[in-house]
Amino acid sequence: MRDSTEITPAVSREVHKVVAKIPHGKVAAYGQVAELSDIPGAAQEVGVIMSRVSSGQNLPCHRVVNKVGAMSPEYAFGGAERQRAMLEGEGVRFTSDGHIGMVRHTWSEFEQFSFL
DNA sequence: CGCCTGACAGACT
DNA sequence: TAGTCTGCCAGGC
Numbered sequence: 001m002r003d004s005t006e007i008t009p010a011v012s013r014e015v016h017k018v019v020a021k022i023p024h025g026k027v028a029a030y031g032q033v034a035e036l037s038d039i040p041g042a043a044q045e046v047g048v049i050m051s052r053v054s055s056g057q058n059l060p061c062h063r064v065v066n067k068v069g070a071m072s073p074e075y076a077f078g079g080a081e082r083q084r085a086m087l088e089g090e091g092v093r094f095t096s097d098g099h100i101g102m103v104r105h106t107w108s109e110f111e112q113f114s115f116l
Numbered sequence: 117c118g119c120c121t122g123a124c125a126g127a128c129t
Numbered sequence: 130t131a132g133t134c135t136g137c138c139a140g141g142c
Binding site: 004005006007039041042043044045048068069095097099 | 130131136137138139140
């Protein structure tokens with residue numbers, strides 16, 4: 001299929017497509033998005049692609065978080081606080097630690113078909 | 117062409 | 130869950 005996960009416009013579009021279909025109120029890990037984008041093991045590349053996404057892309061990149069439910073440093077989304085506000089506004093429950101309840105909000109590709 | 121960095125992840129403690 | 134170390138992969142210098 002593909003030998004290396006070179007960040008080509010094609011790959012970027014694939015990632016954008018996956019991110020765009022993350023359900024409202026759910027979050028997905030970088031590695032998960034990477035797999036769904038046919039670039040397994042390239043979680044970091046997903047992060048890079050996210051950082052290169054223009055604001056006009058209208059992509060819910062704030063729904064993409066790392067595996068522990070923690071968000072990027074201050075340089076993303078204009079601050080972690082801001083990202084948290086956006087997610088909470090979508091119905092994502094946060095813990096008092098400032099982390100996402102991953103167990104409850106981590107997106108499963110199966111949830112595309114079964115809403116629960 | 118080698119070395120360092122990074123919006124990451126997994127294993128272990 | 131968090132901290133630490135290692136692994137992975139592509140990009141920048």
